[in-house]
Amino acid sequence: MSGISRRSVLRGGLLAATAVFTTRIAGASAAPASGFAVAYNELDITPVVPGWPSLWMGGYGWDPRGASPSAPAPAYPLRAHCIAIHEGGSVNVLLRVDVVSIPRDVHQELRRRVCDVLDLVVSSDFMIVASHTHSGPFIGDTHPDPKVLMNLNDADVDAVNGSTFVFMDLLTELVERTVRETPIPATLHFAEGSAEVGLNRMGLDHVMTDVPVIAVRNSNGGGLLAVLFGCATHPVSCGKAPSFHSDFVGVASEIIEEELGAMALFFQGTAGDQDPLPLSTGELGERLASAVIDIVNDGDFTDVEGPIMTELTEVDLPFAVDTTDAGVRAELRRKYVTRLDGRLGKAEVRHANLIIGQIDRGELAESIPMPIQCWKMGGVTILGLSHEVVSDYHLMINALAQDIGVGNLWVMAYANETQCYVASDRILWAGPGLHNGYEAGWNDDPWIAGYGSSMLSYGWPSPLNASAPGTDPASPDSAEAIVLAACEGLFR
Template sequence: MSLFRKTAATLSVAVNTLNLTPKHPPWPSLWMGGYGWNPRGGDGTYARKLRAHCLVLDDGGSPNVLLRIDVVSIPRDVHLELRRRIVVVEKLVADSDFLIACSHTHGGPMIGSTHPHPNVLMNLQPADISAVDGSTSLFVDLMVDLAKRTVQAPKVPATLHYAEGSVRIGHNRTEESDAVVPDVPVLLVRNATTTEPVAVLFGYACHPVCRGNDTIFDSDYVGVVIESIERRLGLPALFFQGPAGDINPNPGGPLVVGEKLADAVVAVLARNEFTTVTGPIRTTLTEIQLPFAADTGDSAVLAQLKRTFESRLDGHLGQAEVRHARLMLEQIRTGTLPRSIPMPIQCWKLGGLTILALSHEVLSGYQQLIKDVAARLGTGKLWVMAYANETQCYVPTDVTAWQPGYESSWQEGDRLTAGYGSSMLAYSWPSPLKSSPEGKVPADPGSTQAIVLAACEALLR
């Protein structure tokens, strides 16, 4: 769906913040997302509070709503319910003008019970899964209320100012690449009347896993950055995760990593060398289908998958593989095994800046691939976000997909089935995503990489 407006370029803005740290009651569940393969629930304490921010940017047409949330992931059914409630029921915003972004902190609540499935990921039982669903329903209500309050709040006239910094707080965890994304995009919002700062939006690409796998709720280094900037500058700071699927933080813990990123953001603001960003805002929301390596619509391939999953029921790989195999076999039996994975991609074009927001755990290699496309098209300043709208799988580049591993999701001897201990198994899918034949450059048109880049190019045009 696309909505292009020709309206006055006058901008106005409203910002709201909500404490999203789970507490029982009213949250039915304190189960946490982000790690497998055993049950993991919050103990009722937290290190840094989890937040949701809503920023409404009005260009004189209809409002544009950014909803930024400290959770590890939002599955498709929850994303679509949020979009239905906010766009269709409440009629707060047009479809392509509504963008959700997750920080991907691994110290937050589990949201949804589909991808990942709580039983496969953590061996949760029906009563626990019901509690997760109850917390998910509460979460949706809170997000709808936050969006509604912000859309209806008084707005101040605003000007936008964009600049980029650079810092290295992470490393690439795959053996196929040492690439990281050092970019620190910064968008400063000022009151157009007083010129005083109103809010700062910033981004980086790095997994928020500094805390590690424990039972304390924590927004991780993301919370450190936000709190540090707000303490230093006295204005709301909104973090947006980049293509961080294969990037982990360097040693040092949340405080060290977070303060280093905060220093980089503040340094950009102190330089005061901005590009002015103007309205109107043109928005587009599209959706592509990511193909599996296994054609699950082919009866012969389906029979092969069935034999593989049946062979895993004896538990020789591990109990997570058994739980995953049971789910896959049930989907084969009922004819509900998916053929592909949907991937929404969203584009907001402003004067002087384009924001391209990709769903799922996109690997860092896409940053340069997309920027190469943008340079060829003459797009100008480009901010690439990931973990947008819904997060249901890793999206590897060909280079990573050609090697067995967690992100590519296959193991030696079997390129068709979700490998044991892999990301596709964690997210409850049957097969790795389809790649180009090994060594083929440019990417094969039917490969995941080619499909993603073609969609990005179409939006950037």
Template sequence: MAFEAAVGEADITPVFPPYPSLWMGGYGWGPRGDHGAIARRLRAQCLVIWDDGAPKVLVRADLISIPRDVHQLIRETLVDEGLVAAADLMLAASHTHSGPLYGDTRPNPFVLMNLTDADIAAVNGTTSLITDALIQLVRDTLALDRVGVALSYAEGAATIGYNRVGFDTVLDTVPVLRVDTVDGDLFAVVFGAACHPVSRGDDEVFDGDFPAVASEFVEQELGVPALFLQGACGDQEALDPHSPSMTEQLGAVLGQAVVDVLEEGEFGDVTGPVSTALIEVDLPFQVDLADPDVQGVVRAKYEARRNELGPLDPNSRHATVMMQLIDNGELPTSVPAPIQRWRFGGLTILALSHEPLSAYHVKLHNAFPGNLWVVGYANECEGYIPDNATQRAGGSLHGGYEAGWNEGDDTIAGLGCSTISYAWPSPLKFSDSDTPEAGTTERIVMDACLGLLNS
């Protein structure tokens, strides 16, 4: 039996009014945006695939990330309304660095950009409007007329980035899922890549970056909706030099690769029934922050850092937040990480939350023999998920930004590291050995993923 499908779209570009905040996400460490300049409208798209009458709902959006509280609100609302089962809804952010600041938790607007309470209240107002738009988009798409479709999958290649950590791994795979009507006409395209959407650079103009250019390229060439999914690109950087012209160039390269696959690729059938699963693992920190003695040591280090640095230094702002969390008994001891699997006949989509590094793409493909599409920035994104080799290296690779620590101290967040902007107290747990030990980040993530893939 053929699937049925529908595709919807919504404009989520912040414009004042009604959006109270035009602050932008993606870069620190001072205020950015609030001007409203637009190079390209930001979009959210929804593809619903009905499998034997049950909807599988994919929502992707031109957003830097989706914080945990927003993810939970969207999922709970749609599930409570009886519109979709929990594991049958997949959210994905493109990770464009030229989009709005979304949410007030992680990244932390005070730490990231030194925003005032009034600015943060405005950010929450814009977050609420975008969230309402995403929920309504799902409702509207589910109400559209259904079209009988068949699915098929192939892969192409496009080199649009490099490994900024310094390892050899550069992901150039371009996965393509084509959605055809039962009469053989192309209905929609879902495609992906794994590369940080930073090609435009740190200016103050809204833009979906190269994924949006690629989507528009495919749509103009083929006349059907094209939906982009980001991969495991935590260490994959867009080619230099970053500029608006590079955004156009890389988007055209990626878009042409998708068109080439659609015109020349050897597609394999993707069939039902679809098996879905959604689990959550907890990623502990390098030190046991549930131990009051450890908290005391960590607090003393943050107090010393705050006293040493000026009040405008983002590392000092982060130290202030960490001390407040400790004093209020609210310091987190782990990072929750949802992992989702959609298994079709002929294709498995594995959606990882947060910012996974490319090693996970490579290791999962090496361990799983079938067609596997690894998606990152899925459902929620509140930090990096580095592999063990990157974590061990600390500040010796890319200043420790992805590892989360530097300065020879793995007990607290490293100066200028991702753990600072995401407001975590320390790096995630790792092994000081080539093989990740039980209870460490890479081992926990890989075990959970392989459990889903092999179940």
């Protein structure tokens, strides 16, 4: 027994890799008649062979990138964590996973299984958040399209889809097991600190340093059961190394667990324009973990109380051009045909063929759906934004919440599904003037996805719609105004 480490237990098998941090070990009891009770589990989801058909990795273009089947187990494996919060006869489920993104169809299938088929939780009470590690598996085949992003062939894409089903099976089993376990009576407490782990890669002045924390404690004696924590920085410190890794946020989680003896769940924020400082993965993880540990030990906590009021809504983010207009589609097609000569690159040719095919088949997207989720509790409100949201929205949403009187607010991004960048008006106006238009989604032509840009990466025809330059507040038909209006509606 002495030779069995925590990590060896986690690597014990595909479905057998059950967490050391679990409600069963902590000593579950019957749920209380009032207050909170929690159940929690983790699972190693690092792809291995046999078991996973694909070892292709997401996060980077424009060539194939995958982990070696013979590579040793990663120092910091990819994990999924699930916590079920029981309160007032209902259950709220937070599921976080170490992948770069979850496309819409995969998100919807997970929600269908958990909420409809198994009837484990009401849909608005179920939230999934991706860590956005760029050293995780490629999930799904839509946005992004692995053929466009990495030039994979049909057999490779079939393998990616096979692994996607393994991924969904594992997460469904994890949620079911956690929800059905007898929970532990618990108290929840919110505090916020800061850590300097990132920089604004667009050169803008705002750098995200907020570190929100929810400490989950046993009602019987106050022992720490779990720590929910976050920051807003791209987990890309591992670079393009061909091996799976949860990056610095995974390092932070394991340090916190070892120091505090409680499960640590990381939730990503509005990191769309935030990259890590030029430090090692270990140094970044230690810096973030140290901040979280200090908050848990010495932070000024606010008690979190029920009831938990939840809502899940969805808005449509408009493109800069009206793709329902036949004349617009014809002009888009003409523009994309000019890219087929390959002068901008092979990925641009693959993307152009994708969009031309969609136009010819009458399948061109009219907008990009964006789920937005809100959990209101006494002491803190959690807002879950889908997609890669830039930090401007963190500032604007917090200002909006302050005006309304929301109180403590935790803004998560990469929630439920991630299929595009959500740029603010000022970034969309700047286009190639900021980071060559990567986040804005355009550079050489404001009508179409820019070469090497995020809209090309994710497989969309055009950038998002912005207000007319200089407009303040944002015009109602802009992506910025639509997102902020939805958030305001959820807060009120």
